[in-house]
Amino acid sequence: MTQLGVGIIGCGNISKAYLTLAPIFKSLKLVAVADLNMDNANARAAEFDVRADTVEDILKASDVDVIVNLTIPDAHFAVTKSILEAGKHSYSEKPLVLTLEEGQILRDLAASKNLRVGSAPDTFLGGAHQQARAAIDGGQTGKIIGGTCHVMGHGMEAWHPNPDFFFKPGGGPVLDMGPYYVTNLIQLIGPVKSVAALANKTFPTRTIGNGPRDGEVIPVDVATNIHALLEFENGAAVTMGASWDVWTNKHTNMELYGEDASIFVPDPNFFGGDVEIGGQDRDIKVLDTWDHPFGVNNFEDNSKANYRCAGLADMAAAIAEGRDHRCNVDVAVHATDVMTSILKSGEERRFITLSTTCERPAALSPDEARALLA
DSSP states (O other), X not given: OOOEEEEEEOOSTTXXXXXXXXXXXXXXXXXXXXXXXXXXXXXXXXXXXOEEEOHHHHHHOXXXXXXXXXXXXXXXXXXXXXXXXXXXXEEEOSSSOSSHHXXXXXXXXXXXXXXXXXXXXXXXXXXHHHHHXXXXXXTSSOSEEEEEEEEEOOOSTTTOSSOGGGGSTTOHXXXXXXXXXXXXXXXXXXXXXXXXXXXXXXXXXXXXXXXXXXXXXXXXXXXXXXEEEEEETTSOEEEEEEESSOSOXXXXXXXXXXXXXXXXXXXXXSSOOOOEEEOTTOOEEEOOOOOOGGGSOOBTTTTBOOOTTHHHHHHHHHHHHTSOOSSBHHHHHHHHHHHHHXXXXXXXXXXXXXXXXXXXXXXXXXXXXXXXXX
């Protein structure tokens, strides 16, 4: 398989995961990193034995075929646009963009240049979520008619040293954590038809609880407590709760209800976990262990599965094979439409019909996943 030379713009916290995990995929060759702060770029380059470039130089680098955009969300559109204008494929951390219009601009620009745009999250390619997909597609649940999903906690200020952007426009639980949930729902059920939501914020400020700014108070400028209804094109109705105003809760991450059985899906923020199913006998059972490589615990203390870069590796393979990649721009733009429409509905207190749709990304079988690994 032809390797793509990979560059990274943005050397913050998330870059370590990409730099650590990219080498496990055979289609990816790490080449260079860049950051507006060259100290950050030099530190990451030394840590992972790659070249440190300026942002201008990495966009011109002849050995870089695809650039991963790991900047803050508010910069995603401008940076991805500059990558495409430089003639390189782009893969962005989530969310791809903060408005539907920005997503459509990137999609059209990429098409005009015959380039690919990919976007996290790729956690839906994990073993657990692909096992749930196989169970649904295999008829174990019957048609999905409804469900619930919840991502609830108390925000990032306790552990993140610079959490400001989480509470500014473009932040909040829907745009920050919502991509994991919405994208997984799209791959499991299909595209969304309409949404409605209630949204507010409980706390006007947050206090940083970590690092050199410990104790500093920052403002909250976005909704942090959102309750939404999602109507899918297949007719399913799913309740989504997304809140950073909650200290504790007992909601499961994701439950989908089929005509024949219910399926319980683990946290879409991670690749692995147990999938449970319960049918007419009311007996909920864990599905048998599935031999999917992206469900195997492999990270840090070996307590979880982390295959970040799987979506990037699949995009590289798709370019070589002439097929569509799974974390593609149409899925990312539709997910953006879903999330921004939820926020708009919360502001305007009305149902919103989405203006976009997409195909479900192709399932990723165990053998197809193994083929991506070095």
